[in-house]
Amino acid sequence: MVKQIRLAAHFPGVNNTTVWSDPAAGSHIDFESFRHFARTAERGRFDFLFLAEGLRLREQGGQLYDLDVVGRPDTFAVLAALAAVTDRIGLAGTINSTFNEPYEVARQFASLDHLSDGRAAWNVVTSWDAFTGENFRRGGFLPKEQRYGRARSFLDAASVLFDSWRDGGAFAVRDEHFDVEGRFGLPRTPQGRPVIIQAGDSPEGRDFAAAKADAIFSRHAGAEAGKAFYADVKGRLPAHGRAPEDLVILPAATFVLGDSDAEARERAREVRAQQVSPQTAIKLLEHVWNRDLSDLDPDGPLPQDDPVVDGGTIAPGRASVRMYRDPLATAREWRELSRARGLSVRELMIEVTAEQTFVGSPETVATSINDLVQQDAADGFVLVPHITPGGFDEFVDRVVPLLQERGVFRTEYAGTTLREHLGLKPLG
Template identity: 70%
Template sequence: MSKPHKQIHLAAHFPGVNNTTVWSDPEAGSHIEFSSFAHFARTAERAKFDFLFLAEGLRLREQGGQVYDLDVVGRPDTFTVLAALAAVTEHLGLTGTINSTFNEPYEVARQFASLDHLSGGRSAWNVVTSWDAFTGENFRRGGFLPQDERYSRAKEFLATAGELFDSWRGDEILADQVTGTFLRDAKAGAFVHTGRHFDIHGRFNVPRSPQGRPVIFQAGDSDEGREFAASSADAIFSRHATLKEGQAFYTDVKRRLATYGRHPDQLLILPAATFVLGDTDAEAEELAKEVRRQQVSGATAIKHLEFVWNRDLSSYDPDGPLPDIDPDPGEHHIARGRAQVRMYRDPLATARAWRELATANNWSIRDLVIQTGNRQNFVGSPATVAKTINDFVQADAADGFILVPHITPGGLDVFADKVVPLLQEQGVFRTEYEGPTLRDHLGLAHPDDVRGERVAS
């Protein structure tokens, strides 16, 4: 008997605080006007996507002591945007990145429970930690938590929020969902938590929401992050979008689930993926080259090189050779608030490898950054892209993809109109939503049902 086809999960990422968006395109729009978010969300819902994903930047990034003017410089509060989108969509899941390093469990749990009620059970929380003191300067907690402490706090943060959500669980707790008044049981919402990071007690004032808890996403790629996801998350926002890397990551994370009494289908792996579509594969390849050159201007190339060199390279010609001087391996002081800095843990080795590549290929600084930077994951005609996505999912390199278009807000439209119908024809993507909640879209059980299974076992 042949193996049944897996159903593909698709989501849309509203591009975050980065230089993914091609601002020079006449179709590029605002990252702060609500009309951009609304257009993006409505397109995703028209295509029957599982959810919209919204990242969050907690501080304006700096380069050389000045605000980095090549990025999106700011955006409205995540909860505010998602709550507004709940009013202009009916089925689309609403996923927001909320930091566990600088917030408190009670306020975050209250916000997500409220969003779940307002949206009819469509909320999801991407649980992240913060790694740098620079961002922490905006908050009382600051950036003093080392990596192991950040994950320790994140685990307790999530567990504490779960206790708050669950303080309204049970048949003995009844409330009028229209007026919010109690009908019975004075214990409803009562909680006590005493732990290493949080010591709180009181009464949670938002009744049990349609999903019980928001769907939990996690985005860390370290060993600690993978364990955190295996123990507590419903889905992983992964960066491994190539076939080989995706299969390795998929296998590694799924095998960890058994340790926590979980099944492989209780955790979805959803890499971020970019795309460029053309009428033919050749046309798409040419468009992709042009997009990469638009994304990496000369100024952007120099700024990117500074992530590695940790030096002011503004005097260098982006169309000239790489610097002869070596990177400064000391504490990073050029680029602040940028996750890319962490990607180059051995800057001297990276510089040597890049010089060898540039010499062998006669690349300029800009050429090198274009060639070594993030390429589009899916490039081709609609038929080619649909086949590639399906091949990846059926080969267990992913359970689906979170798509990141390079034009906001209309860049998702062509995918919705030309690729989604092909996946639907193949029977690997829905033609209609099967249920009202995000858990329904993702094929995830309600937390109360999962708890019942565990108790029974």
């Protein structure tokens, strides 16, 4: 049976993949940027648009991290405004379960689902670092090992609120994390509740997704790693009384197009060079060495000394710092790669941080996406352009029609809600 491909459009910001310096790059505050992005994705019949959320401006060496967006509007404000200028595309927002309250979040998502006629989605994330928590009343109170416990309780509590209209809005939730009681002021929404998305990759995160989520983001976009992740997460579903079709797996993926594969490869090299400037290369290297490297030549060799592994971190709150769980091993690996290929600091950082997922002509990219989905390496992809807001224009104009011709992607929306777009069963 031929699988239908699911596609989502990610409006980036909290990363270094976007080429801010490109003349085509637009504002992350001006609503026109969000409108253009959303309308393009809807024209391409994408399942949903996705917004990430940063709860604190991140720092490095005591200074604001210069690759992050400063001043992007609140997620709910943007999605509510987009509901008025789109008709079918889903609207997904990242909202934290560590520092918010169930009643507040349930009310906001129920409002969005009503305003959009059933297109809301909630990317449930956790946070455990005290750096982010300092912005909140309970700053840093939650140990890392408890974050998924609170997330489960938070989602369960919100679900009680979403369903409470059957009992006149009355609700009561009492567990180790919450003690709330009252009446929910909104009727049941078109979807019953927002589509639930989750992005954890740890064993706890995978179990959480298998038990609670409708879709899971993954960083495993390649064939081998994708198949392993897909089989693992789908294999966890029966233990929770769920079927494989109850959870959609969507790796994040970047792309670069060209009239030919050779042209696309050349454009990809140019994009990687833009993404990792000399200054950025040093900042990224500091994530592993965990000390100030501003005096290091980005066109020279790696530092001779080892990373600093004791004490705090040069970049509190940076997820990329936590990715390198063994900085000493990472440093050894990078030194070996640098020596073997004669790479400078900047060339190494380009090599290890900025390679695109899909590079080629429209035909090549369409084939690659379809092959991975049909091989059960994914159900689709959350695509991340390197330019906003116009980064999807070429993909929608040149790749989507090829997928439609193959009969693996919709030519029109069949339903009105996001659950229908994703092929999920309606809630009871």
